[in-house]
Amino acid sequence: MTDLTLLGDIGGTNSRFALVNKGRTDYRHERHYENAGFPSFQDAIESYVAEIGERPTAGVVAIAGPVAGDMVGPTNLQRWLFNPPTLAAALRFVRLDVINDFEAVAHALPHLAESDTRTIGEVPAYSAGGNMAVLGPGTGLGVGALVRGGSRWVAVPSEGGHAEIGAPSREAWSRAHEFIRRRIGRVSGEHVLSGPGLQRIDGALNALAGHPAERSAAEIGTAAVAGTDAIALEAVHLFFDYLARFSGDVALMFAAKGGVFLYGGVVQKLSGLMDQAAFRAAFEAKSPLEKFLSQIPTRLITHPTPGLIGCAAVASHW
Incomplete structure (x- = not known):
């Protein structure tokens, strides 16, 4: 042609x-x-x-x-x-x-070289030819998947970023989630897993601490990476808890045995602050399918x- x-x-x-x-x-x-x-x-x-x-x-x-x-x-x-x-x-x-x-x-997922991704946590074994999913916090929250259709891969577009996300189990974080819910109503993944979402998390934690503050996602990230602001760092940790739990849900939705891939500038910038063991624990905590999820790798896409x-x-x- x-x-x-x-x-x-x-x-x-x-x-x-x-x-x-x-x-x-x-x-x-x-x-x-x-x-x-x-x-x-x-x-x-x-x-x-x-x-x-x-x-x-x-x-x-x-x-x-x-x-x-x-x-x-x-x-x-x-x-x-x-x-x-x-x-x-x-x-x-x-x-x-x-x-x-x-x-x-x-x-792109099957065409990425090993050097184009970075593994998050340890996975003993996985299905190299299995379905794969990708999600990425940015201005919004993108979600997509690649599934087997006979001998070919079939990409599945999605508006999964708008699926609802539940409250964290940690009490202080749960209060922040409730604060956000009272402000906006139903809380979707995109409401907390995006640049504006990081701002919502940070705003909630600051308000609950008694000193309301409004700052950009870039400012929050910079303060957290520099270690100069405890609430900014807490906001990033809560962000990664949301991301881990939502990633686990996406893995279940697509039976993504070939892996869940994270993409986007927000995650790449903050990845150095991720507690990988805590991320994997939250990712896998989906009773009764903990074992199923424990065999699904999580990776960060580093290719630009x-x-x-x-x-x-x-x-x-x-």
Whole structure:
């Protein structure tokens, strides 16, 4: 169909582009752009093509938002909404596939090298060919999975980040959870496992300590990493407790015997503060399926652009 395919990983703030040849997953000419510099998605693509001097004839792009309806695009960048057939015609593409960003990361999982991930905790044995799941706290909480469909992998997009999450068992943390619940009602995973979620956790802990404070997720993370603020550090520990328990739920939902992968800047920045033994204990504490979960590995994705790998994997099956 085509020999040169455009790959795009489109967030609300930044976009990453690359090119890949037919049947390959090793992409080239990777470039990163700030979305604010372009009035439309097409303008960003045209700028990239002009910079590299090669003209692709097809594309696979992953967007940070749902892929539904006539108009799609990043949830947090409404001026970049586009109609895929119209855009494909304008770019003279014979094919343009648009997928969710975490669907793309799911597609990437079998193609990640050992050095592209870091193991969290110890797992004695696992099913290397089993289903895999990925979740990532960022502006929101993305969830996706890769499951076996006969002899091929099938990516499963998901809005699982909006599933409800229960209160922690530790009393002080449970009070913080109740504080958040009184403020927003039903507490979903995204409400606490995201940048805004870390702010909610920190705000609750500060309010319960008698000195309400509002600060950004970046400020909380910086204070926690520096060890200069006890409540910021406690907020990060509670964040990881939520993440471990929610990851265990995701593992059960998808029977993810091949592993649960964590992705995103929030987790990567704070990973040095994670108590891996406590994470695994909370991940596995799902009676009566503790043994099942004890055999599922948890890994942190350290590769900077797995979405591009996933888009390349989609194009390789055309």
